[in-house]
Amino acid sequence: MDYRMETRCCHKVTEIVEEHPFGAVSVPIYQTATFAHRGIGESTGHDYSRVSNPTRDELEHTVSSLEGAVDTLACASGMAAVSLVLELFEKGAHMVCSEDLYGGSVRIFSAVGERRGLQFSYVNTADETLVEAAIRPETKALYIETPSNPTMQITDLRAMKSLADRYHLFLIVDNTFLSPYFQRPIELGADLVIHSGTKYLAGHNDTLAGFVCTSDKELSERLRYLYKTVGNGLSPFDSYLTLRGIKTLAVRMERQQENAMVLAKWLKSQEKVRQVFYVGLPEHPGYEVNQRQSDGAGSMISFTVDTEETARRILERVKLIVYAESLGGVESLITYPMLQTHSDVPEEVREHLGITGCFLRLSVGIEHVEDLIADLSQAMEAMEERPERMTKAEGEEKNNV
Numbered sequence: 200m201d202y203r204m205e206t207r208c209c210h211k212v213t214e215i216v217e218e219h220p221f222g223a224v225s226v227p228i229y230q231t232a233t234f235a236h237r238g239i240g241e242s243t244g245h246d247y248s249r250v251s252n253p254t255r256d257e258l259e260h261t262v263s264s265l266e267g268a269v270d271t272l273a274c275a276s277g278m279a280a281v282s283l284v285l286e287l288f289e290k291g292a293h294m295v296c297s298e299d300l301y302g303g304s305v306r307i308f309s310a311v312g313e314r315r316g317l318q319f320s321y322v323n324t325a326d327e328t329l330v331e332a333a334i335r336p337e338t339k340a341l342y343i344e345t346p347s348n349p350t351m352q353i354t355d356l357r358a359m360k361s362l363a364d365r366y367h368l369f370l371i372v373d374n375t376f377l378s379p380y381f382q383r384p385i386e387l388g389a390d391l392v393i394h395s396g397t398k399y400l401a402g403h404n405d406t407l408a409g410f411v412c413t414s415d416k417e418l419s420e421r422l423r424y425l426y427k428t429v430g431n432g433l434s435p436f437d438s439y440l441t442l443r444g445i446k447t448l449a450v451r452m453e454r455q456q457e458n459a460m461v462l463a464k465w466l467k468s469q470e471k472v473r474q475v476f477y478v479g480l481p482e483h484p485g486y487e488v489n490q491r492q493s494d495g496a497g498s499m500i501s502f503t504v505d506t507e508e509t510a511r512r513i514l515e516r517v518k519l520i521v522y523a524e525s526l527g528g529v530e531s532l533i534t535y536p537m538l539q540t541h542s543d544v545p546e547e548v549r550e551h552l553g554i555t556g557c558f559l560r561l562s563v564g565i566e567h568v569e570d571l572i573a574d575l576s577q578a579m580e581a582m583e584e585r586p587e588r589m590t591k592a593e594g595e596e597k598n599n600v
């Protein structure tokens with residue numbers, strides 16, 4: 200029976216997954232390192248939790264079902280998933296990457312990948328001709344984030360697939376920002392999909408998790424071998440938390456997107472706001488491509504304000520929205536990419552991407568949207584009204600006017 204996405208989020212999805220003891224509806228947490236053998240050569244199907252674990256198995260089957268993957272490997276974090284994928288490549292291999300990747304991915308590529316002899320080029324992958332121009336004889340993969348982080352650029356995945364085919368490259372897509380609920384890159388030809396499960400999939404800002412989803416069996420076998428060797432696996436308890444989070448993925452994504460659209464429009468009307476980057480706004484340059492390849496725009500909004508001072512004050516004065524890194528959870532979070540997620544990205548690259556002191560990123564949660572608007576509104580308005588928070592010099596300057 201072919202159940203729809205919403206159903207697959209909250210029900211056990213495949214017959215492969217065993218019945219749980221006592222008919223438990225929620226998957227038990229198999230908090231065990233190892234599994235007894237009934238006799239010589241008689242494995243229960245699980246031998247050691249670094250290799251496989253029943254709680255993690257169910258999570259992996261669920262994510263495979265949502266992404267349309269042949270296999271999924273649940274990792275200890277999104278970065279553990281990225282690091283597992285790097286293990287596939289030999290010395291000398293080159294990758295063409297989206298230029299505004301998650302900062303941690305840029306860091307692992309330079310701090311770990313380059314030391315191991317891998318090479319990386321960064322281009323605006325929204326422009327197919329730039330991607331093609333960056334391909335070299337030793338290029339082995341395209342590494343794409345769409346929407347990208349934090350400037351929300353959209354890359355045409357079908358165009359990337361045709362380049363990947365022409366030049367015999369792996370197409371790797373970090374699908375964290377839209378989740379499989381809105382976008383399934385494997386259906387569009389991706390070989391590997393990476394997730395920070397910490398974000399929308401787990402969805403409650405309470406656990407780290409990561410996934411590598413594969414589109415074919417041979418690739419899955421290579422990854423499984425590396426996975427048990429390196430030890431990237433997600434713990435049974437965190438697997439349980441992530442599975443629990445996924446049960447409500449569909450309803451959360453819908454509500455968060457609804458809130459994001461209202462907030463994006465509201466931000467546009469604010470005097471101190473200069474630019475709003477939200478893929479759901481028809482004026483967004485990637486709007487049409489995103490509509491063709493996904494089922495939604497998600498709930499990540501970046502925006503710029505008039506001055507760095509305004510940006511800093513918003514961060515200091517929000518009361519409900521939490522000033523914290525991360526995204527995708529039920530609580531709305533606001534971050535300062537320049538100092539947080541992208542602090543390891545070289546300054547000239549940040550400047551080129553527009554990640555300045557006036558640039559803020561908002562992950563919209565499931566709160567009542569009017570409460571979010573009221574919070575941002577008071578944080579922006581507070582500027583003139585709260586002279587006691589100003590430094591002495593600023594106060595004097597004001598008095599002089």
Ligand SMILES: *Cc1c(COP(=O)(O)O)cnc(C)c1O
Nearest residue numbers: 276277278301375395397407408
């Ligand atoms: C957060 C994030 C990661 C890293 O995931 P962790 O779970 O924090 O290790 C990778 N890619 C993207 C797009 C992310 O947002």
